[in-house]
Amino acid sequence: MFIEPMMPGENIGWIEVICGSMFSGKTEELIRRLRRVQIAQQKVQIFKPAVDVRYHEQHIVSHDENSIPSIPVHHSHQLLLLCGDAQVIGIDEAQFFDEGLPEVCDQLAYRGIRVIVAGLDMDYQGRPFGPMPALLAKAEYITKLHAICVRCGNIASYSYRKTSHDQTILLGEKDIYEPRCRKCFMEGNS
Numbered sequence: 001m002f003i004e005p006m007m008p009g010e011n012i013g014w015i016e017v018i019c020g021s022m023f024s025g026k027t028e029e030l031i032r033r034l035r036r037v038q039i040a041q042q043k044v045q046i047f048k049p050a051v052d053v054r055y056h057e058q059h060i061v062s063h064d065e066n067s068i069p070s071i072p073v074h075h076s077h078q079l080l081l082l083c084g085d086a087q088v089i090g091i092d093e094a095q096f097f098d099e100g101l102p103e104v105c106d107q108l109a110y111r112g113i114r115v116i117v118a119g120l121d122m123d124y125q126g127r128p129f130g131p132m133p134a135l136l137a138k139a140e141y142i143t144k145l146h147a148i149c150v151r152c153g154n155i156a157s158y159s160y161r162k163t164s165h166d167q168t169i170l171l172g173e174k175d176i177y178e179p180r181c182r183k184c185f186m187e188g189n190s
Contacts (some may be wrong), residue, residue, distance in 0.1 A: 017141070051075065102135050
């Protein structure tokens, strides 16, 4: 990876990761942070993977139906071309991006950009998901959000898949997934 050298006095950016299970409020928190950036009149650019068309093709939309315009992209390197003069970059559903996303986020941060990334940290089998482990390792700030287990009411960190599909990426909502605690997740998968 080539990183352009910083000029004396230039700001160095950073990476923030918002992670957790489905229904934990990741997108809601991303939208909240990005709206604060807009209120501060900072230049912001927002991206999402083109594959995520559950709610809207060109908006990031939370389960509470809050939304913010975004640019759908097919490959993480497009972010470098589309970021323009943004001071803040928002990225939703990071787990659906390719493995180059952590390097791209590094490059953006070295350019002096605040990069805010949201995504699932684990897949439906409880395994690290896509580029998220590398993003978590590189991030200066990490926020792990939790849902409430629909079975017992405890803190939920897992996204339990209620169907028998076995592909890693299966877009869906409450019809396919539910948040579960460790115990209820393991019981459902045994």
